[in-house]
Amino acid sequence: MSRLLGSTALFATLLIASIPQASAQVKTDQVQPVTIAAGNLRTALDQLADQFDLQLVVQGDLSDRDSGELSADMSAPDALEALLSGSGYGFEFVSDDSVIIRPVAGASTGAKDAVVLPEVVVSATRSRRSIGTMSPSVVVIGRDQIEVQAAKSSDITNVIRNTVPGFMFDDQSLIASTETFRGRDVQVLVDGVSRNTPLRNSSRILSMIDLQQVESIEVIPGSNAMNGDGATGATINIITKTGEVGKNSFVVDGHVKSYTDDIGDSFAPSLTLSGSGGVGVVDLAGSVTGSQSGNAYDGYGNQVPSDAMLGQGGFDNAEDLSVFGKVGVTMAEGHRLFLSSEVVRFRQDIEYYPDLSDDPVSVNYDSPYLAQPLEDDSQYFTAGYEFDFGKVGVGDLKLFYNDSYKQAARAEYHATYNPGLVSLANNGAIEDPLGQSVIDTVKYGVKLSTDTSLDAAYDGLTLTWGGDLTFDDVKYRTVSNRDIGAPMEQSGKAVFAQLSAPIGKYVDLSGGVRYEEYDLTVKDFTRPSYMRYNAGVAQQILAAAAFTGGETTYSAVTYNASAVVHWTDQIDTSLSYSEGFSVPDVGAYTRRAGLAGTSIPLNFDEIDVEASKVKTYEMAARYSGQDFRATGAVYMSTNEHGDNYDSSTNKLSQEKERIIGAELTGEYDVTADTFVGALASYVEGRYDTNEDGDLDSWLPNNRIPSPFRFTGYVDSYVWGDLNMRFDGTYTAARNKIEDKKIKPSLVFNLSGNYPVLGGTARFGIENILDTSYENPAATALRGYSVAGHGRTVTIGYRREF
Template sequence: MSRLLGTTTLFATLMIASVPHALAQTASDTAQPVTVAAGDLRTALDQVADQFGLQLVVQGDLSGIESGALTADMSAREALKSLLSGSGYGFEFVSDDSVIIKPLTTTTGDAQGQVILPEVVVTATRSRRSIATMSPSVVVIGPDQIEAQSAKSSDITNVIRNNVPGFMFDDQSLISSTETFRGRDVQVLVDGIARNTPLRNSSRILSMIDIQQVESIEVIPGSNAMNGDGATGATINIITKTGEVGKNVFVLDAHAKSYTDDIGDSFSPSLTLSGSGGFGAVDLAASVTGSKTGNAYDGYGNQVPSDAMLGQGGFDNAEDLNVFGKAGVTLAEGHRLFLSSEVVRFRQDIEYFSDLTTDPVSVNYDNPYNGQPLEEESQYFTGGYEYDLGKIGTGDLKLFYNDSYKQAARAERSRYNTALIALADNPTVVDPLGQSVIDTKKYGAKLSTDTGLDAAYEGLTLTWGGDLTFDDVKYETVGGRNIGAPMEQEGYALFGQLSAPITQYLDLSGGVRYEKYDLTVSDFTRPNYIAGAMTIAAADFTGGSATYSAVTYNASAVVHWTERFDTSLSYSEGFSVPDVGAYTRRAGEPRTSVPLNFANIDVQASKVKTYELAARYDGADFRTTGAVYMSTNDFGNNYDATNNKLSQEKERIIGAELTGEYDISDETYIGALASYVEGRYDTNEDGDLDSWLPNNRIPSPFRFTGYVDSYVWGDLNMRFDGTYTAGRYKIEDAKIKPSLVFNLSGNYPLLGGTARFGIENIFDTSYENPAATALRGYSVAGHGRTVLIGYRREF
């Protein structure tokens, strides 16, 4: 019966999405007074849309394009034509009150049609660089792409994975341990400030960022040290929304999501209230998102365990609140003060423990959960000053304070989780408050400045600056007992980067960064553990201090062979600080051989070197990018779940990535993303790469996503996509199965707003989640079919 209801819901959703245009409001095409201030093009278009009662659908990214002022009597067509003149964009009325804004195809001289796109600027490099001067593998996901893909999921990892090859399939839980990029770690920034906690990896980052506050996403593949440690595989910079003076907007966004196997118990509503704008010299932006989720189900119709990943939790049976705010004041032209904040509150109330003896892991209805809930209580604050100091340069100084409290779920003892914390006064009884908590505080300052050196060479720019950071990490139980050594770390960094257009055909860039860390590890008493019939006695751990530093380099050359075809060759270095907290937790355990004295723990920062060759072609109706790369390092960070050990060995990873899009017509285009990655490492430290990297580093060697995007029945935009994830069979007795999942989403202008629907896993396919299975070493089922229906309206 539940499957019958699910199928009925699927077809009902498709029927709702195909409501004819007759429901749309009618807008007059006659002349009327139009007043639009000069400035941002997107703002001007929205003002025209408000004055004429139009609904805009934007294809592409209008960021950074300016328009002139309008003060005249004119029709909507005349106003749009005037604003878009020279922008590289045109418009098309698909109904009386719905307009598509899209890139133009022009013909000049003997040249055939060429798509003229606006300049896209990337800031994750610590400077404002045009994406045209960077490797073709760099991707910027704009607001229109984010909004369109939010139709089927509000998870930010889905948006990134559907736009960027090389980003691994997520494990559908809260953690990011398997969110690897090119087989390595990802550094996550929000407005240039790192969210990673390297001294004790919290593995809960992207899942806690509300997509409703995101303006754009910058992804720079490869190792990179420009923002400190952590970016050995890629840098992901989340740009939050900023208010615009003269464009005061209030937005209501609501959606509900359910699994079709049990619509009632899985019903999950979400509501966002947001606004942006400004007055005088002040700009403001804010949002509040609240959501509640029910049960989750797999493709067989079975309920998915709430904590299939042993303490890491999931999105089901949870309540989530995210509050975001940003304010700025322009003191004078080129000078602005700003302050932003984000508060996250998340709680998952788990009903039952997981049964790890089944294949795949299942809900153990005979064993009710008796631990504390999984919780997240975090707040982030960033303030700063943007400046234009003439010949000294333009840039910004940011001060930040991150305070995060991440409480894990309670996990039972099993062969995958052999040791549990015992009571301090009774080593034979499990501590009921023994769940782990990572409590971190991170604060500091970041300075970045672009100085023009035209006197030395026209177009030469020096980007320079430095960082000061302080980390305070506590690794405790819910009851307040230390399970890892308390740690403090001070970091200092200086960097310089030169970039210049050598000719109109060649852009060169290169730089160096020096980083130094002073780490202090405190003494603590490692608690006693129960491991089956055996008890592991408490032990005193002796702390200490360490200083380690890194000098990293990068260089790239981008060749513009024609206006349509670019290639790049790049070399970059990044590094990651070892997870010291994980070592100290295991200190003195019989299985791990980790010493009880920090002076005897030999952990070293892992420096990764990446070599990349990439190409990009932008044709009139065909666009493609491709890259091949190799990354190497002498000290990896591999976790052996079987022996509960961390190890550092020499590694090498190779891979390739490809994207492509083809315009079948003005209303329809098709595209694909493909990536291959594989790696080996030196297990016996003899210099030879004798073994394949474990599955938790590379869950799948190959991933392919194909999609078709089309406007049907006028202004209904629909997208159909499918993702194939290849199996991995390199590790004996730990084989990962392949998977194939199809999705459908749509957006439709309705009653002055946008209605949307999304269906993930259309065919309710039963499959094994490759990333989750790879992390723990047992089979974890992927999620079944879900249907999302939502509505967004701007006022």
């Protein structure tokens, strides 16, 4: 922990030194020239606060509101009144330099005639498209929404799950294996650059992204190939913070978290120091977060195993350091260079192995963990050029380099769930003490995206075009640097084109195509020997063998098309078709080579590496009324080739699949200070197990842990300034797989925010009733019962300077 705190202090010193500091305080009643351009209301308020050295506490979400131009000699109160006029919000000075911005009692902050809604732009589609021209199922989660969710949890998966209905309940661990969307895989982008490693799925993606560096989150449900392979269920694009010249700030944000079953042993502090701003042509943003955690407890009052899912680890008994920085230089109007970096250091020191014989899985206090810790040591760099070449187009060119080292925990031998352990090279009957697996990947490449206006041909017609060049280097090894899977290299190239245009004022059309080609090289390696314990006696079960690699080329052509109809100012509907694809997890396959018991090891030629193309058909609708808002979608996704490993034949089996589902969200303003809402989703799927063309079986639980999920919430201001949110999530049971029933669960949470001393104090309670329940996603992954986490209390404070 001293290393984390030392790094935090050093980074904070550099950050403070790099950001211009505010001048001496200006009296709020002093009249001075005020010049603010028309635009986003929250941005305008921040600029005004900088001019008068004010501390703002904003109650509500101003990200969807605009203000008019302001240019006059004014005092701070007069300027605030002018900016907030007609917005449904008012202000109150609680001290000489602290102002609360809150909804005005009796005013409708959602009325169409009270506010001007700015354009919300989505970039995950490679074009900068207005969200109003896209399917109503597309969601953009703004910073204000993130702050509300962060009161009770700093896990980014919780923010998405509580905002978007199609995202499955998380398994409360580090891995992404159960983070399915509409029963399929999720592609995670950070500023448009993929974090997925499909050749050997490293799983830990969203769990390693610091929520404090996130400005917004774009979620595009359905299959999509615009950013390459992996998005068969959804694309999630994390937009990081960017500094703004003339708006300099420094933020201290800290919290402590504990489980109420044992506050001392579960005590978990976290501290974030961040800042943003700029001077001249340079903009800066950065943050550093250091945290430490103790034990975790379930609703039964029992300690949760640190590694309940055999090698995947968890958030307890861990130290975490995340450092983020971004710098940009505006060379001329429309031309900007930028460089961003992110460094992650995570370590979990496990104390005991889990006892899989208990129901649910428990901590085996008689079996101390003596192996290497679980670790994540990763760094990500992106350099880019944003350009505006007039008639040629507006876009960006990005170069990226991702280097991730993900070390798993050691899992004990178990006859059913972990029947083979890597053994020593010179003695196949003795376990290798350094046999834990490590996925070491390097991914780099270049991405070009350009929007070219074709107004000369048709008013509003836009061509989005570009391409990608990528290279992956994957090593799958033990801690002792012995290959347990084939080393692999893959180069990819892709081109795409997308046309979009309005048809009159009522219809927006879009359609495009992408061609992708990969050249894969799988190298020869010696698959290590494996051992097991038989009645407590160690014995070799599989001798080391040579695996023969090879080369292959595979490709995919994908299409998409959509039509959005704006029937009225309040009602939109859409019909869309999209395709995405995924490639097999080749690394996992090569690790299993020869495990069927044959004397001759398998060659790479025996694997079917055909890309699995997923087609999604969706109908969606949106209603945006004065006091009520709702969205709904129904969809079906199909594919001819799945990516399932068949242990009976030691081959990949790529069966036909079909998934259907529906989603619904709704929100109602009871008063100006209180609103209620709900999210609901249904998903179910079948596949062809014997490859006769008939969908004869239900998809396994690890694909669909629960067919139905419902979240309801109430958000209200009480006692004037205290904002509180109460929510509950129900996940239904799944009984489709014989003898593998997933039980239902119901969990309630509470969070709150209150302005204190120029900042915001917050608290959160997860699982208020300390309910004992079975985590559906975790249980579905391994096939044995894993308990959900018990009641936690989080207390935090945020202050911006």
